[in-house]
Amino acid sequence: MRVVVAGGHGKIARHLTRRLADRGDAVTGLIRNPEHADDLRADGAEPVVLDLESADADTLAGHLEGADAAVFAAGAGPGSGVARKETVDRGASALLARACEQAGVRRFVQVSAIGTANPNPPDVGEVFGAYLDAKRAAEQDLRERDLDWTILRPGILTDDQPTGQVLLTTELQRAEIPRSDVAAVLVALLDEPKSTGHALTLISGATPVAEAVREVVS
Template identity: 55%
Template sequence: MRIAIIGGHGQIALQLGRILSERGHAVQSVIRKPAQAGDIEAAGGEPLVLDLERSNAEDLAAALAGADAVVFAAGAGPGSGPERKYTVDRDGSVLLADAAVRAGIPRFLQISTMGAGKPAAGGDESWIAYIDAKTQAEDDLRARDLDWTILRPGRLTDEPATGQVQLADSVAAGSIPRADVAAVLAELLITGAGARRTLELISGTEGVDKAVSALRS
């Protein structure tokens, strides 16, 4: 399979790219800065320098031609203001979905966050905008004729992977290592499980392969 990861230099994206390439899949990672290319190559991916905030659906579709699936892993990141939450976290996902439709790419995985789907409970202006932007991005994707999966991980940590997760339509608040999120994304891509579902993910007691396989039963 050929998989394009948008926001390819993010921590989850780099680990996802490494997992997929080690399992024999071709990975194209879209990045904003040329200096990030070496990290992509070290993870086994092919870097593509493209700024989502300065691109259009036609150009992005041409760049991603031949992909079997796309992953939206981009984000404005900590320290960015409310405006970029919308231009990256929302508009970037909408742009990628438009491009996927144009390019005939059927599979779309979106990394969202637990808390999306309802107004933010507290937080500063940027946090409120982040949750709203993720919610709007989810709503846009659900309206598309794509084999989409929305994955909402809990609080992200940098702990080593445990390989043990809880994955369901709704789970209690919790945390999860980024490495385990990457492992679940890889399994969703490879198996095709979870299409047209919004899933929540935290650390748990079930192996990744078993948790993903259960989505197909």
């Protein structure tokens, strides 16, 4: 399988790349900073330097030719303001989805955020509220496209060691999840055709990853 990962130098994306590369899949990582290219090569990916805030769909579609799936794992990141939540967390996801349509890449897995299924709480800060709004809009954009999409909404992300055990559900439950376990679930979702059309919340739990995916889509 050839997978194109947007936000290829992000923490979840790098865990995902290593898992895919270790089992023999081909990974193309889209990055904005050329200084990150060597890190991606070390992870087993082919880096492509492309700024998703300024690229056009035609150019991006060219890098998607022949891919089996795309994963949107990009984000404006900590310290970014309201404007970049819109251009990255919403705009870049929509751009990747549009480019997938043009390139004929039907499988699309979007890393979203816990909390998008409900309205923002009244005490949410301006920037975090904009982040949730952008993720919510990106989900809606994806739902309206003719793609085989899956939306994954991880809980509070940590850099803890993976446990391999999760709670994957359609309900909102806010708790922590190691980034490496998120990556393991992304791999399992890519492998499971029945996961298309599902929006799922992910936190740490007591069920092995493969079993959790099978159960939630059955």
